[in-house]
Amino acid sequence: MAYTTYILIGLLPLVYYLLPYIVDAKKLRRFNAPFPAAFSDFWLFWQARKGVRHFAVHDMHKKYGKFVRIQPEHISVADPAAIPIVYGHGTGFLKSDYYDAFVSIQRGLFNTRDRAEHTRKRKTISHVFSTKSVLQFEPYIHHNLELLAKQFNKMSDSPDLSGSYHKLDILHWTNYLAFDIISDLTFGSPFGMLESGKDQAFVKDPATGKVTTAPAIQVLNRRGEVSGTLGCAPWVKQFAKYLPDKFFTEGVKAVEDLAGIAIARVSDRLDHGIGNEREDLLKKLMDGRDEHGKPLGRKETEAEALTMLIAGSDTTSNTLCSLMYWVLRTPGVLESLQKELDEALQGDWSVPNYAAIKDCKYLRAVINETLRIHSTSSLGLPRVVPPKGYTVCGEFFEGGTVLSVPSYTIHHSDEIWGDASAFRPERWFNLTELQKKSFIPFSVGPRACVGQNVAELEMITIVATMFSGWDWKFAEGEKQGLPGAPLDTVEGFLRKPLGLNVGIKRRRA
Numbered sequence: 310m311a312y313t314t315y316i317l318i319g320l321l322p323l324v325y326y327l328l329p330y331i332v333d334a335k336k337l338r339r340f341n342a343p344f345p346a347a348f349s350d351f352w353l354f355w356q357a358r359k360g361v362r363h364f365a366v367h368d369m370h371k372k373y374g375k376f377v378r379i380q381p382e383h384i385s386v387a388d389p390a391a392i393p394i395v396y397g398h399g400t401g402f403l404k405s406d407y408y409d410a411f412v413s414i415q416r417g418l419f420n421t422r423d424r425a426e427h428t429r430k431r432k433t434i435s436h437v438f439s440t441k442s443v444l445q446f447e448p449y450i451h452h453n454l455e456l457l458a459k460q461f462n463k464m465s466d467s468p469d470l471s472g473s474y475h476k477l478d479i480l481h482w483t484n485y486l487a488f489d490i491i492s493d494l495t496f497g498s499p500f501g502m503l504e505s506g507k508d509q510a511f512v513k514d515p516a517t518g519k520v521t522t523a524p525a526i527q528v529l530n531r532r533g534e535v536s537g538t539l540g541c542a543p544w545v546k547q548f549a550k551y552l553p554d555k556f557f558t559e560g561v562k563a564v565e566d567l568a569g570i571a572i573a574r575v576s577d578r579l580d581h582g583i584g585n586e587r588e589d590l591l592k593k594l595m596d597g598r599d600e601h602g603k604p605l606g607r608k609e610t611e612a613e614a615l616t617m618l619i620a621g622s623d624t625t626s627n628t629l630c631s632l633m634y635w636v637l638r639t640p641g642v643l644e645s646l647q648k649e650l651d652e653a654l655q656g657d658w659s660v661p662n663y664a665a666i667k668d669c670k671y672l673r674a675v676i677n678e679t680l681r682i683h684s685t686s687s688l689g690l691p692r693v694v695p696p697k698g699y700t701v702c703g704e705f706f707e708g709g710t711v712l713s714v715p716s717y718t719i720h721h722s723d724e725i726w727g728d729a730s731a732f733r734p735e736r737w738f739n740l741t742e743l744q745k746k747s748f749i750p751f752s753v754g755p756r757a758c759v760g761q762n763v764a765e766l767e768m769i770t771i772v773a774t775m776f777s778g779w780d781w782k783f784a785e786g787e788k789q790g791l792p793g794a795p796l797d798t799v800e801g802f803l804r805k806p807l808g809l810n811v812g813i814k815r816r817r818a
């Protein structure tokens with residue numbers, strides 16, 4: 310080959326990345342970008358691969374202000390005024406191709422991008438999460454909390470820290486609890502993690518009937534991390550299993566394993582009738598009908614059951630673990646929480662019913678303040694500007710541009726919250742209108758969290774149980790207990806704590 314041919318081949322990537330930048334069809338060159346985000350998806354892809362996407366985007370907003378170009382066609386807008394436009398009803402913004410990386414089995418409620426298809430699914434499924442339906446789930450949540458209480462008591466009986474506390478990693482236990490609850494609700498029985506004290510889910514191969522085990526929590530973590538990274542460059546997904554990085558090969562395997570868990574568990578119910586008498590989430594999914602009276606098909610039921618397992622497990626457990634961190638590190642919060650719970654429960658030491666604690670205002674304020682300061686959904690959820698284009702915060706964006714509003718940055722803005730880095734539950738008794746509009750842990754609009762009622766029911770009963778029955782402290786020698794030490798986190802699709810060692814002790818003899 311002549312040298313000129315080599316030179317031309319060598320120039321190809323340059324043309325591929327530079328030409329769109331120079332042509333600037335969507336007129337985005339006016340926005341600042343960290344290098345090389347204006348030319349390539351690599352910058353965001355790399356931040357996601359490192360598990361620090363929301364921090365990196367937050368830093369860029371501190372440097373460049375309200376608008377930051379984080380991908381060639383993607384602008385992050387750190388302004389609460391953008392929330393109702395980018396996510397609200399009636400503006401026509403749809404989910405971007407970021408969500409293609411999350412598809413397995415088939416598209417579910419979470420990763421469906423087509424508006425009509427999403428509306429059909431959401432109509433069929435949303436009845437599952439009405440306030441009335443959700444209250445029917447309480448006995449299943451209660452049952453799992455009783456198992457947790459048993460384990461907490463067992464641990465408390467063998468103290469190994471000063472002051473008669475017992476040391477445990479609370480993240481393990483919030484994970485076991487949240488996974489067992491969602492499995493109980495979705496598949497008719499818990500994974501059994503609370504009983505065994507292990508990240509272990511039994512999985513039956515529907516073809517052979519062979520039972521194996523899988524570490525469901527680990528699998529879900531890997532799946533979130535790899536999908537959240539591949540979503541920044543969805544075309545890489547097809548090559549991901551060949552990449553020389555275990556992160557991708559193990560992540561792709563995790564996607565398959567997780568789908569296998571859902572398929573096998575749905576099969577127990579649909580093919581063998583196990584648990585058919587229960588009023589749980591799967592029963593309600595099976596009973597759901599669209600406007601033509603059509604139920605979900607088999608594959609669709611599997612996909613939606615998988616969606617619930619993914620969306621309804623570590624969202625809750627991550628939030629609960631970070632709640633423990635903030636309660637323990639903020640003087641006075643544990644005492645105020647326990648005082649309110651003691652008054653509501655009047656000396657009843659059993660796992661509380663929702664009815665007994667639903668009016669506990671401080672408890673709700675602690676949960677909301679955690680959802681603000683930790684925001685397990687921290688990244689800006691990407692949406693595509695409709696074809697006619699849209700003006701957002703004074704700037705016009707061409708159709709097809711991707712916009713996102715970074716939740717972490719909005720939840721940590723001093724302009725909005727005054728003292729954003731302080732954990733101050735009291736702020737929830739006196740919120741400004743701007744603060745109310747800027748609180749988006751469940752997102753807003755047509756794609757907001759459909760499971761918010763379940764999440765709130767779970768968190769209220771779990772937090773009330775944990776803090777009414779036991780005393781807590783940071784485990785001695787743990788970094789997190791030191792003044793100003795952060796809770797270490799990693800981000801996949803969600804922002805997840807890496808663990809938290811604490812001490813537990815019964816509050817009654």
Ligand code: HEM
Nearest residue numbers: 418419620621624625686690750751752756758759760764
């Ligand atoms: C603390 C707990 C939770 C938080 C912070 C949370 C947050 C969110 C957020 C931010 C979204 C929007 C995602 C996006 O647009 O990409 C979402 C969607 C969703 N959530 Fe949750 N979630 C929680 C618990 C749950 C639970 C318990 C369930 C089910 C049992 C659930 C089911 C879903 C589903 C199915 C969607 C997709 C909805 C759609 O696109 O129509 N979530 N959640």
